[in-house]
Amino acid sequence: MDSIDDDDDVPQLSSHALAALQEFYAEQAQQNTEHLEPEHKFSVGAVEEDWQLSQFWYSDETALNLAKELIQSCGENGRIACVSTPSIYQKLKGLSAENISVCLLEYDRRFSVYGDDYVFYDYNDPLNLPESLEQHSFDLVIADPPYLSEECLRKTAKTIKFLARSKVLLCTGAVMEDLAATILGLKICKFVPKHTSSLANEFRCYSNYPLGLDIQV
Template sequence: MADDDDVPTLSAETFAALQDFYAEQQRRQEILTKLEADDKLKENIIFDENWQLSQFWYDEATVQSFVKVVDSVVADGGRVALISCPTLFVPIKRQIGYRATVSLLEYDRRFDVHAPDYIFYDYNTPDKLPIESLNSYDLVLADPPFLSEECLTKTSRTIKLLARDKIVLCSGAVMQDHVEKLLNLQLCSFQPRHRNNLANEFSCYSNFDLDSILR
């Protein structure tokens, strides 16, 4: 018969980590339950901004403007990809989800509650995409998380792999030359705004007349 001393025990650090893991699992399940109770389309969406991931949520007027644009340009049976702009997912899905496919490509795994419409995305590996998603989206709407040429270049690579028609990109005004060079997009009059005002001037770029939809 084995001694009690032979029974493996967890260190305090490992035990605390295990508790955190189970707490996170329970939190995710609670979110899933709430979403499933309302067809997964409730809340905008419970998650706070994570500034370490350079997350800054749009204000409501900006969200509704993008919903209007997407609803106007995506035909029945169409496909929309949202890259690094997770707070647009629920409002756009609510508006057109009954007639079109909406996919969210996002690094923050909290949003995997939207699976199978959620695709994990890391701009550092811009080619790592589901093969069925390549050249399959009628509209790609992207908001690269960082104001750097490297981030924009890699995200642009992803956009080119996904898009078969229309593109909208949001980024700092300082990135205009790079946006035009990498994606041949034009500056829009429409300016996205955020719930927490950003110090950097923010701009919207597209390859179609986005402004005429919002007039």
């Protein structure tokens, strides 16, 4: 879930209904990818943005720019963790960086079609991670907390701090600037992420290192 506006008026499914819905989506996504050649298995069309799950994905240009930034900055044989950023994950796989390994931590179980790259992730239980995700084992972590709230950012930050060896790139609302600095020590960047849908909230990128695609404010 790349970006989500916190809206209490949106109907909520029961946990049982949501699990059934996600299982259905996973089956559909698997069927959609079975006929593809291996090099096309991770195309953006394999799993599509779902507004019913409050998903708002980055524009193709933003996803491409961020994916290139991640590959450039993680170093040779680097490891990248994508926390709630499925469209970035898909773009990374599309770029086919042979020496880069990528992991997607995501609540939406449809992404289980990506096999071992996928890890089910619920920000409400930020350290409930498989043993394969060792502490400080990722050269770069990119995250987009699913809600614009202090609680969500603080919980997601626990995951980020656990996974990150050094570099962190956060994409979230401009209103979260002070919290991003306080909780994670991140500075706002000039690069402004865009989405496929028009959102009411302004979004920005924050990092703890100089981005190759721009400079920090």
